[in-house]
Structures are given as C-alpha cells and as structure tokens.
Amino acid sequence: MNRYPLWKYAILVIALLVGLVYTLPNLFGEAPAVQVSSAKATLKVDRSTVARVEQALTPAGLKADFVQFEGNSVKARFADLETQTRAKDAISKALNPDPTDPSYIVALNLVSRSPHWLTALRALPMYLGLDLRGGVHFLMQVDMKAALTKKAEALTGDIRTLLRDKNLRHAGITRDGNTVEIRFRDRDTLTAALALMADQLSDLQWTESADGGEFKLAGALKPESARRVQETAVKQNITTLHNRVNELGVAEPVIQQQGLDRVVVELPGVQDTAKAKDIIGRTATLEIRMVDESAEARAAAQGTGPVPFGTERYVERGGAPLIVKRQVILTGENLTDAQPGFDNQTQEAAVHLTLDAKGSRIFKDVTRESIGKRMAILLFEKGKGEVVTAPVIRSEIGGGRVQISGRMTTQEANDTALLLRSGSLAAPMEIIEERTIGPSLGAENITKGFDSVIYGFCAIALFMSCYYLLFGMFSTLALAFNLLLLVAVLSMLQATLSLPGMAAIALTLGMAIDSNVLINERVREELRGGASPQTAINTGYERAFATILDSNVTTLIAGLALLAFGSGPVKGFAVVHCLGILTSMFSAVLFSRGLVNLWYGRQKKLKGVSIGQVWKPQADVPAKS
Numbered sequence: 219m220n221r222y223p224l225w226k227y228a229i230l231v232i233a234l235l236v237g238l239v240y241t242l243p244n245l246f247g248e249a250p251a252v253q254v255s256s257a258k259a260t261l262k263v264d265r266s267t268v269a270r271v272e273q274a275l276t277p278a279g280l281k282a283d284f285v286q287f288e289g290n291s292v293k294a295r296f297a298d299l300e301t302q303t304r305a306k307d308a309i310s311k312a313l314n315p316d317p318t319d320p321s322y323i324v325a326l327n328l329v330s331r332s333p334h335w336l337t338a339l340r341a342l343p344m345y346l347g348l349d350l351r352g353g354v355h356f357l358m359q360v361d362m363k364a365a366l367t368k369k370a371e372a373l374t375g376d377i378r379t380l381l382r383d384k385n386l387r388h389a390g391i392t393r394d395g396n397t398v399e400i401r402f403r404d405r406d407t408l409t410a411a412l413a414l415m416a417d418q419l420s421d422l423q424w425t426e427s428a429d430g431g432e433f434k435l436a437g438a439l440k441p442e443s444a445r446r447v448q449e450t451a452v453k454q455n456i457t458t459l460h461n462r463v464n465e466l467g468v469a470e471p472v473i474q475q476q477g478l479d480r481v482v483v484e485l486p487g488v489q490d491t492a493k494a495k496d497i498i499g500r501t502a503t504l505e506i507r508m509v510d511e512s513a514e515a516r517a518a519a520q521g522t523g524p525v526p527f528g529t530e531r532y533v534e535r536g537g538a539p540l541i542v543k544r545q546v547i548l549t550g551e552n553l554t555d556a557q558p559g560f561d562n563q564t565q566e567a568a569v570h571l572t573l574d575a576k577g578s579r580i581f582k583d584v585t586r587e588s589i590g591k592r593m594a595i596l597l598f599e600k601g602k603g604e605v606v607t608a609p610v611i612r613s614e615i616g617g618g619r620v621q622i623s624g625r626m627t628t629q630e631a632n633d634t635a636l637l638l639r640s641g642s643l644a645a646p647m648e649i650i651e652e653r654t655i656g657p658s659l660g661a662e663n664i665t666k667g668f669d670s671v672i673y674g675f676c677a678i679a680l681f682m683s684c685y686y687l688l689f690g691m692f693s694t695l696a697l698a699f700n701l702l703l704l705v706a707v708l709s710m711l712q713a714t715l716s717l718p719g720m721a722a723i724a725l726t727l728g729m730a731i732d733s734n735v736l737i738n739e740r741v742r743e744e745l746r747g748g749a750s751p752q753t754a755i756n757t758g759y760e761r762a763f764a765t766i767l768d769s770n771v772t773t774l775i776a777g778l779a780l781l782a783f784g785s786g787p788v789k790g791f792a793v794v795h796c797l798g799i800l801t802s803m804f805s806a807v808l809f810s811r812g813l814v815n816l817w818y819g820r821q822k823k824l825k826g827v828s829i830g831q832v833w834k835p836q837a838d839v840p841a842k843s
Contacts, residue, residue, distance in 0.1 A: 220755050220819040222812055230812050233703065233804075237435040239336070243343040246331040248351070248487075248806040249283070250302035252606035253308055253327040255291040257320045258604060262633055265524030267292045267322075274312030284334075291667065295329050302326060313483070319602075325494075328352075328487045333641050346486060347716030347790065348472070350667070352660035353486040357651035360479045364445060365451035365645035370396045372551065373419060376576055380418055386411050389432055391701025396423070396444075400435045408433045448479065459498060474786075481647065486714075495649070504550030508543045508584075509592035509608055515541035515804055534605045540596045542605075547584055558631040561623045567631040568623035569607075586614040595622075606634055618794050667720035674724050675701070678731050686738050688828030692813045693734035693806075700730045700805035704798050718791040726798030729773065733806035737762045738829060745832045751824045759811055766807065774799050 256263050256270060265287045270296055272285050280301060282294040294309075296302045306324055314320040328351065330343050348355060376394050379401065381388055388411070389401035402408040412424055413434060422437035439447070456473055463471045463485070472484035485494050509515075510529045517523030518531060519539040525531050529541050555572040573581055584593075594608040610624050626634070678697065682690035704726065708715065741758030749757065777799060780792035818824060 220752055220815045222815050226808075227816075230809060234699065237699070237702040239339060240341050240709045241702055243330060243332040243336050243341050244705060246333075246343070249295050249326045249331045250327040251293050251295045251329040251448075252298050252306050253291050253293050253325050254313065255323045256327070256380060257314075258325045261321055261324070263291055264286075265649065266841040270313065271309055277306060278304060278308040280308060283433075287483065288815075293329055294760070296329075342709065342712065344705075345712060346660070346664075347714050347719070348484045348486045348655055348660075349717045350660050350664050350715065350720075351486045352618065352655045352658075353484065355651075355653040355655070356483040356494070356498065356649050357476070357839060358481045358498075358647045359650045360448075360452050360455055360484060361453065361646040361648065362448050362479050362482065366396050366439065368551075368645065369439065369447045370398060372576070373422065374398050376419065377415070377437075377574075378577065381411060384414055384416070396439055398437045398510070400437075400753070401429070402433045403431075404434065406432055408435055409433060419659060421687050425543070428834070431715060434577045452479065452481065455645065455647060459483060463498065472786075475492075480650075495652075504553060505546050505598065505603070506548040507546055507594050507596060508588060509594050510541045510543050511591065530603075531666055532603055532605050534608060540594060540605055540608060547593075548573070548577050548580060553695060556635045557594065558628070558635040560619065562827065566623050567626050567628045568621050569626075569631050569635050571620040571748040573620065575618070578616065580612060581618075581620065582616040585611050589613060591727065612833040616771040659800075663717060667717060671701055671720065671724050672726065674727050678727060686830045688743070689814070689818070689830070692810050692817075693731060693738065695813060696734060696805045696810035696812060697727060697731055697808045700798075700802050701727065703801040703805060704794070705709075705803065707797055714790065715791060715794070716790045719794045722794035723799065724790045726802065730798065730802035730806060732769070733762075733766045733802060734810055737810065739804070741827070741829055742749070742832050745829070751818070751827045755814060755818060755827065759807070759814075763807060769801050770803055796814045 230723050242433070250650040254267060268285050268287050271292055272282075275282060275285075275294070280295055280296075285292065294305060294499060296305055303326075306326060310317075310320075310324040312323075313322045313324065332341070332343060336342075345351075357801050359489050370393055374391060377398060378391055381391075381400075386407055387403075389403055390408070391401075392399050397811060400411065402411065408426065412426070414433070415424060415437065419437070421439060421443035424435055425439050427434045427436065446632040451489070452475055456475060459473050459481070460471075463473065463483075463721065471486070472482065474482050476482045483498055485498075486720050512526065514526045515529060518525045518529075519541050521539075525541060528544050530544060532540050532542055534540050548775065552574050554574050554693060557570050559568055559570045560566065561568045569611070588611050588812045590611065594605045595606045598604075607622055607626075676699065679694040682693045684690070686693065701723070704723065713719075737759055740762040741754050744754035775798060777792050780788055782795060784792055818827060
C-alpha cells in the first residue's frame, strides 16, 4: 500500500543529484576579473587574444587563476582586488600602445569561482541583478529635437528626388527648423507638385502661400507623424544599445524605455563607470561612399602623393590604405537589415543587405553608373571611420536587395552582418543620471536576503518538528528539497536573481510548507476516524492531493498574471514565484511521500505513526437515572 516502486525512487535520486550539481555553483561566489573586448567595430577578439593577455601578465609577475575566451571577450580571473587592478594596468599597456586610440576595452569585472568540472557540465550560477551583484545604472535622455531634425533632412532629400524624377522645376528648396519650403515660379507647377507630395509624402501637412512674384509650398510634420518618429527613435536606440552591449559580453544587461524619451541602462558586474560609459557609447554610424580609383588616389594610397581634394584616406581590414570620396551615398538609416548567407551561384559566404525605398532608388542609380568600380562601406565610431568592406559593383542593383560576397569566410560574413545590423543611433543620447552600486553593497544585500531565507526555513523547521514530530521532519526535508530544486532550476535557466526574487524564495517556503500541513492534518483526521496507520497514510496523501492542486493552480494563475503584465522587479518576483509553486508540488507530494514510504512502508504490523497528538472525539456518556 505505502511502497514506491524502484523507478520512482530512481527519479527522486536523479532529481536530488541534478539539484545538488546545479545548485553548487551558486555557493562559490564571485572573484575579481579583467575583461578584454574589442574597442573597434572591425577588430575581433578571438582565442589568439588569450595568449596575448597571458604574455602581458608575465612581465608584471602576475598570475591569473585562468584566462579564457568566452563569447566575444576574454576574461582573466584573479585572487584579490589588488592583483586585479595591477593586471588591468599591465594588460591595457600591452594591448593599447597608443592610449589615445585604444584597440581594446580593458574593464574590471566579476566572474564565478566555480571549478572547471562544474563549468564543463554547463552548471553555471544564476545571474545576479544590479542590486545584488553591483554594477552601474544609467538614465539616458533621447534628443527628440534631433530626431525630428534628422527626419526633416531626410524628407528634404526625398522631395528633391521626387521633383527631379517627375521633371517639376522649382525655384529652391530650403528647410527652416522642421518645416520644408519649396518655391515655384507658377501656380500650375505648384498644383502638380502639391498633388505629388500629398500622394508620396503623407507624413507632411502642406500649406500654400504667395511671396512676391513666387509661390511657396510649406510642409510640416503632422503631429501623429512626429510622435511616430519619436517613438521609432527611442526603439531604434534601444535596439542599437542592445546589439552593442550584447556584443561586448555584458551578462544580463537591462536596457528598457522609461517614459516617452528616456532609456534605462543597467550593466551588472561592471565596476568601472568610465569603461561602462565607453561600452554604451560604442554606437556606430554607417556610411556608403565610392572609392576614388584615379591615378592621384593610387599615388596617395602608396604614400607618394597628397590625398586628392574631396577624398579621405582610410585603412581596410587587412591594413591596406584606401582613398574614399567624401560624398555620402547612403547612411545606416537606409539599411533595414543585414544577414549572413551564401552566394546562390558560387556558394561562397556573403552578406545580404535590405534597403528601404529611398535607399533602393539611390542605390539603383549609383550602381547603374558605377559598374566595375569599388564601393566602400564605412563604420564611424567616436569620429573615427573604418572600412568594413569595399566590394566591386558587378551590375546594376535594384529592388533594395544587395549582396556583398567574395574573399570572405563564413565567420567574417557573420561579423560583417553584425556590424552593419548594429546600425547607428536614430537620435543622440545624453546621460542625465548615473549610479554605481559597489560590490560591497551588493554583498550586503545578498547576506541579508540569504539570512532571511535561512531564518525563515529554520523557524518553519522548528515549528513543524515540534508540532508534527517525525512527519514534521519529513516535511522539513521536503522543504529543503524544494529549495534545492528551485535554485537549481533558476541556475539551469540562467535566470537573473534580484532582491524581489529573494523575497519570492522566502515567500515560496511559507507557501510550500502549506501543502505538507494539509497532508499531515489529513493523515491525523484519518487516524481520528479509526483508520489503521497504513490506511491513514495512504488515504491522507490521496485525499489531500486535490486540495493541494486546487490551491497551487489558483496561486499559479496570480503569478502568471504578474509575469504577463509586470515589468522589472515585479517580473523577477513572478518568475521565482511561479517556479517555486511547480517545485513545491513535486517536493511536497512525491518527495515527502517517498520518505514516509521508506520509513513506514515496510512495517507490516504498524501500530502507530509519529505525527504529534491525535485528538480523538470523546464518546457520548448516557445520563444516569
């Protein structure tokens, strides 16, 4: 009756072992480290950088616990903060000979102290939020005026192109703030232009006026269009920041909108505020220009002549000089997507670009007139430009789909697509608030949160053991198993734990023990009704299950509502809360029953169970006559 088959015990043992393995990494804590990542869009950090970091540490007499390549960065772990600081200086000096033009970002960071055998099993600690791990917090303001100005400039260019394509002559196009003004010499041309603009440029509201002998058409952004431009600017900036921060390997960054024109950026584990600013400031501007292949340009590239007027000198990835014309054909605003792929004919690695309508029109005209010439795609960061690639134009390219191929590996195609896709900021951003949470404060928060969970667990264990005796001990062990499973699942999911998450863990303890209370009281009720101990145990567990399921499902619904509609700390609380409900169902019903079966199930003539005082109702005594 109260015996588990062997396979059920095997499941419990496996769950226990998995829980132990995936919980262990969280007990080792974090160690100071130095993180090396690329400071230039066209420079890639790979495994060869590991050897360079190790060579930089040797002359300084420093030894790292380990140096490893992870993601897009190299991390070196050290024993203490003093060694970490000295190592940062030594690595910076070796990798960045010219401090004014650094090739690598060398930043202070924190990494797990977990042994390598756990890491090999992919047993990694949970990510800790800013309030527990320490790090930097920025509140950034998006310059909405600049976003509207940028849109007005783009519309001005579109108007010039439209009028030229339809052969409508004008007396001049000017921009006054966010208003575009077009002058015409006769009303017929103005009427035709107005019909064209109203059809093609629906974002503008047009008004007519007369100015002396000329006719003027003024177009201003509609309120709903201006609002859409501002919303798009914030979203594009958030996407761009995500791409750049993810590329640098910052664990679990938080980048989200706050209000209409502000963006919150949180980088957990980053201890150096200046480097953090450098990281989020790494937003690039993309430009497409033509390469100057004249004799003067070739002489300038070889260093035997001056750079021709109207051109600039850049360096390709391989280090070869390239003379590029100053005139910008397209910018990153015209690029909607960039994905790695393969050439359909040669099966070589390629990058596939998608342009917007305006970009497609311009690109078609330029490529038709420049077959056989080279076109350079440049990426500008902090005022310095680098050539991402400079392909040869083979044919006229229309339809807005462009392919870059030839002499590139699959990895290079992936890297180039990432750089192009990262794009540029739709509007400038300014840091209006910055806050640093030091590791010591984070450690204090961890200690307080850990203490709250431990004290709560001990109080529950003491009460259950005193009130339900041996069954209380079983309930306490099931609660410990539930806590172990919850931490293990959070670690496997690589969830981010914050202070609200720790509060959810403490709450889960109180809610999880409720299931065991229901079971224990049900067993007591059966014993009071005169059932044998074995029957009471079996019936108590079976009849309590429906109540436990109902109560947990209703609580889970509330948790899912928090998860769906909450954000930030509320969502972090909800994730831990929902997972805690699921693990408590497993531990309270299966694990505690397994312990009870193991202890009492083999006793055939069981006379009683240790479950505390069972108060039996007294029989009615007949009155004496």
